[in-house]
Amino acid sequence: MRADLLIKPTDVLRQAGWRPGRNAGDAAMLAILKTAAVGHWALFPAAEAAIREFHGLRIAPAPGGGRVVAATGCVVDPQEARYAGPPLSRLGDTLGTRLFPFGRTDNEAPLALDEDGRLFTLGVGGAWLLGETAREGLVGLAEGAMPVRLRSRERLWPLSGMPADLAAAVRAALVAVYVLHHTGVYSARALRLRVTTLRGVGILALDETFALRPGRLDASAEPLTQAMTDQLAGAGLSPRGCELALGVPAPPGTSGPLTTLECTITLGGPAGRPTLALSAGMGASVGRTAEVLDACERAFAAWAARQ
Structure with missing residues (x-):
């Protein structure tokens, strides 16, 4: 069973305005088009689906300091990471997949999705996998779950x-x-x-x-x-x-x-x-x-x- 089906919606997402079946519609597609126009990004289904579901959310860090690492908030808007083209392109080449901007963290680190729907960030210490799905990654970021560091x-x-x-x-x-x-x-x-x-x-x-x-x-x-x-x-x-x-x-x-x-x-x-x-x-x-x-x-x- 897919990991995202095992994850129950949490308070951090609901408090940000997420709900099951959410679709940001035209606002999400406009953000996608503006992002693609600037960075010549190629859109793929996993990115479109996740941006439609989460676009516009400002997710606050959960109280308590984080489960394993510091809890971090983020904003979901691909335009926030559209200028991170070179580093994200290099990461995509290394992973053997395409990436599409997804947003940024409160620490100004870009967020991006790959063709399998996995959520990545570039931050302190290099590149990190936040979750196997956008939902898992957003929850993990906000609750301070341990991300997977990408290293040789x-x-x-x-x-x-x-x-x-x-x-x-x-x-x-x-x-x-x-x-x-x-x-x-x-x-x-x-x-x-x-x-x-x-x-x-x-x-x-x-x-x-x-x-x-x-x-x-x-x-x-x-x-x-x-x-x-x-x-x-x-x-x-x-x-x-x-x-x-x-x-x-x-x-x-x-x-x-x-x-x-x-x-x-x-x-x-x-x-x-x-x-x-x-x-x-x-x-x-x-x-x-x-x-x-x-x-x-x-x-x-x-x-x-x-x-």
Whole structure:
């Protein structure tokens, strides 16, 4: 069941003039048109529905100081955030969705909705998810509920028991391919080898992509290792004097937050031992992307613990 259906209307909304079935009508549409004309914003159904329902409300913070964080009031009027185009556009690109202005908080932070109807704000500490729906977000803001901070994620797992050689790194990278596919992140079709010299400031000496063979993943291990070894030799490089990073790039056509994901097996670098790393941009901290990456992290942690 959708989260907004589980949330009962609260006093903060009723006191501001909200009621079930509310529709601000022409006033809401006029505000939408004026907003779109200034910032070239593209309207979508979730934004129109929420603005029609809540436009014109001035929601006061609930008394008592807030449940978890400070309670904050707001005004719902897309024109109040129409000039926040650049930062909201960047946030939308990071999240892999479009945003439309919704209003502003009493702290002058812009409010915006995405195509799924989620309510976001840009304030102290960066970007925040206030609620999975406009109603949930408005209530949470006014009552001082804890918002979700949007932040990049990065995890490292030392692979202390893994041999520090290219063949072992290839096998580990193929395990990563399997985990990413099995947990629903994406189905990789290649490995990317990046080689950095360890002399001076370090120079990227090789950056090549090697396609996986059709069929079983383990059948690709030996051919990939040989192809990479030949490439290193052809470039006059020795694994012993370099840092090798074997990445599992997203396949063509991947969009949204997953385009920022990097999964890499590194060996021969300053860390001195093989390491598995997983990172993604802040758009991966919410929604379906966050769920699949949580599952992926659990699988990687369990595998790394066995090495």
